[in-house]
Amino acid sequence: MPTDSPFPQLPVSGITIPTTALTTAALSYSREHTSASTVNHCLRSAAFALIFASKIPPYAAADAEAIVLSCILHDLGWAIGDSKALLSSDKRFEVDGADLAREFTRTHSDYDEVRLQEVWDAIALHTTPSIALHKQPVVAATAMGILADFTGPHHPSGLLTVAEYKEVVGAFPRLDFREELPRVMCGLCRDKPATTYDNFVGEFGAELLEGTEGESYRADRDKHNVRKMLLGGLEATKQYE
Template structure:
């Protein structure tokens, strides 16, 4: 793996190397490359916005942010983001990481797909979300130079049909637990993927509750 991409140094600590090995061995190349690109876009956002952040923690967070979509979690009752955060927590505990670092990584992963919240929390939480959103839906796309985007994609390619494939990956990771998508962007995924999916509606839940008025 290259040590520097688009001006960003790739973390090479024992924790970072172990995270790389674990995620590369367990995730598809589509998801692994997405995670690596998310790290770079997040790091570049932090450097551009002059935020102080821990690159190693950003790297681990980015690598683990989607592991909750794997087959082993598809029967989980939790949101996939929570399963991903729990996996990162368990991994970091094995390496003796500090409780504060583990808690921040957990929050960054758990909140990475929740619009309007991460940018008001710590730089790590904000940057994990920013990196993921840039790679998935092109958030703040024009704030990155063409050279930065090209170098990142050259190092870790967006394979042909990435847009549809990433939606499918999300859908397959959540189709057995549709109730966990309530109130999140994940409901959009299942709404497009599954013709039998029916969204829960907050107003319907309020009006249909057991309360008399």
């Protein structure tokens, strides 16, 4: 690894975050558009993803650069300040991140459409492990690494050790990530609520938004309840059958 690498050595974990023109540029891009605690979350996720890839035989040949790229860029949908102009008004944050990452990668690399789609899938599906874990190794390892930053050694795979966890968090400190997460989720519920009703983001809004704002959000979310929509739709179609 070059001595000027932005990625530290992780001897306990035994993995090396690849220092390439693409991963270095991606890190700069993430730092430009997201908060310091989000960047460190993405770097921890990348390290955890590589640890899993090193321990799961089917993932051994996975493209480490693509895994790291996907992890570093996966929360571009949390862009802050003026960078919010990059975001859509009608897409889930995962899709915003996937779209931005695909365009960034297309501009900064020679990835073909298949590899670009893997990066897009890895980011768009990272909050849906029940799907991501059944796709390509890059997609699955990315989802596992991101989840590990929330579960630590209690990851359901049982493959992450306490020593590995401590090393990664020591290299990329949490800063105020625990406090930032609910702020970001509630911000999404305020800024584009329609993208949050059918997924976990809405749980933050329903629980944490207060006063009339919270009451209004919960009422709107209830109107878009998926169970009610499906059963109500079936009932409404009876007249045509």
